[in-house]
Amino acid sequence: MERTKNEPLPLGLPEQVDGLATTPSDRGDETQERFRYQWAIGVWLLAQSLTGNRTIRALWCEHHEDYLLELPAGRCIAVQVKTDSRENARWRWSDDALVDSVARFCVFERTHGTVIDGYEFISNAAPYVPAATTKRKDSLAASPDRLIQCCSRVSTHSEVEEPYKAAFTGLLGKTGCDATVLFQVLRKLRFAQGPVLRGYDDTFAASIIPELPGCAGLTTVSCCRLRDELIALVQAACRLRVDGIDGAVAYLATNGRPDAAIRGKCITPESAAELMARVRQPTFRFVDSGAGIDIGATTGRAEVLKRKMRNAYLGSQFEPLRMRMDSADQRLMERALLEPEGFDAISNQLVSTVLVECKDIEAMAFDHADEKTHGLAIYKQILQRMDTLAKEEPERVCREPKDTLMGIAGMLSGECKFAWGTPLEGEAQDGA
Template identity: 90%
Template sequence: MLGTKLGEILMGWGKSTPLPLGLPEQVDGLATAPSDRGDETQERFRYQWAIGVWLLAQSLAGKRAIRAMWCEHHEDFLLELPAGRYIAVQVKTDSRENARWRWSDDALVDSVARFCAFEKTHGSAIDSYEFISNAAPYVPAATTTREDSLAASPDRLIQCCSRASTHSELEEPYQEVFTRLVGKTGGDAIVLFEVLRKLTFAQGPVLRGYDDTLAASIVPKLPGCAGLTTVSCCRLRDELIGLVQAACRLRFDGIDGAVAYLATNGRPHAAIRGKCITPEAAAELMARVRQPTFRFVGSGVGIDIGATVGRTEVLNRKMRNAYLGSQFEPLRMRMDSADQRLMERALLEPDDFDAIANQLVSTVLVECKDVEAMAFDHADDKTRGLAIYKQILQRMDSLAKEEPERVCREPKDTLMGIAGMLSGECKFAWGTPLDEETRDGA
């Protein structure tokens, strides 16, 4: 059984097993706070995708009208408004304790510089610029009197720009910091003044708790999601983040995957179009995820991982018996690869793997049995097996594409490989059982 095999795989890998080369970045073998730039970078990308979900949620909940959201197109996000105008969005994170954004922070200045470059070419179509972060901008206290502290506040400078007609009317100490910003953002005082008048700040959830915030505070407020369970909210959150993640990457497939028309920047037009997410597309995904997924609970059906030798021989005999000899080799390749894939999932998801394996095996077996039953009256014994094989191929492809949750997001090839395992372990025939199975009442 899969659970038994999993235990054998994990045997000997306990807490006492030494880690390769010890823990990274330990000083003299003593406890040292970890620093993993790779993990930190991935976490910041995921935070950006989560902010994309929040922006979509604003539209879905009726808080802001958005025609479409373009991901990693000109800016981190470019919100297309119904009137054909736009909002440019930059997302930045700061992991410092109690961090506050000041004009001395390079990341903030760099974002404003990008906005200035954008304003020069597209300013007439931009309604506003948004700087979204887990950290808030610095705001001076009522007792603050030092001019350098007052001038360090982004909000103070933005307010002064909003009250002035031109940048030359800015009062001190804000005129001085504005002049310094001009030199850091492209050297155009008029453009910088317009950007600051359009600039707004928004504070997102904390860097270490945004997943929980999305699942607990944002997803339940989406249309039709008020009654979702916590597990369902988490699943929908992950699906929406995945939607934004896919749009943030240059991906294209289908016909354009082989030959593609290129934009003037050398990128395929299809890849650029793929960066666009509409609220309707997000709503369609939500409706699909909210559909209840049928689950097999404790079905008792199981297959062995790694028992390929005897299973392969039985599968070969069964397929030849059903006049499917020509399909044996591709199914054997799928079966061996699926066996390896299940072992990998067992190592990666040990706590959930029994439920995953039960769902996969039970779903594939029931589908195969259903197809076999529907073909019982097929007139020609020599073509019945091929008809069943064809129907199973189509059904596994449909499950993988249209009901990914039901098959734990495994592709068609994994599902076909599991079908081969089941047949090789005498749990399923291709419409024509072996003689010994018939004698045993199979």
């Protein structure tokens, strides 16, 4: 049962103060969005390898850190991704999220420091950098970049100059790290700024996906589809799951987790390239097939369609299909006026695709036992297939919606090119 527009919401709007307008705060949505942002950053890290900007053997997701870049010769880079939704936010040493990340890096450095080339802190917000006119020592010392630069200039932590020496000492107290270890982490630490939280989807589709090998000529729709497929690839690797035979009985690693689940956290640039190749496969195009239909109200087409649908026990579906047919006819005439030079190719692609799909479904249902439900089974499958084409293969059907495709199916039937599995008496299946 559908809810009416004026029907009150259960319990009202969440987090309203005295029933008055209040800025919403949906922790669930925010958490999901920040996870997706992290997965998008994983795509960006893979893109660096695919475009030749950085050589990596594999991207490990939620393995030791948010991401672990496995480099040639057994070297690694540990990556933490953090988001900050504050307006014009800048990371300072007073921010707990930044301090926590440095503390994690210190633990990592203590155990694996000899094979770690670097630590990266990636966020939608940049680190705070003092202006040239800044004089206050506490403001200068709050800058992560300033402290990292000072550590890079000297050989030991004891040589760090003031006021950054005080910042280093304060960071020691907050992280509980050894001074030598913290010093090494800061020397290896780099910041990277990602796109803004509210526009990263568009940024990836417009700026990152087209830079990938073989993707420069993709349409916007294809770029968005490839972006979503790559994000889904990273999302799957970030989840601890076991598929296949290991889902029932699994060998365990020493931490009690299934070996297969840990291996599943790895994405190689080659596997990402294979996914890209599948997604950007060129859309199948029909050559001039001669399977056209007459655009415009063809005399007798609706009457033929009615007879065919009644013959296939689909009389109750005639009226909605007729309405789609008439509307699709009008829509195609509009496209013919707006796109006169390319309309012949558009019309050929649409008609050929719909006809082939309808004929394929009709052929697959040839052995349907019940004559009275034969046509309904075909009609149902055609509805589902037209919906799938419109949603998942929009380029193949020239970005037309399901209703247009169903309307074209009606036209084809009304012009004796398709019969819902049960041709009229004396009519050949091919409409001759």
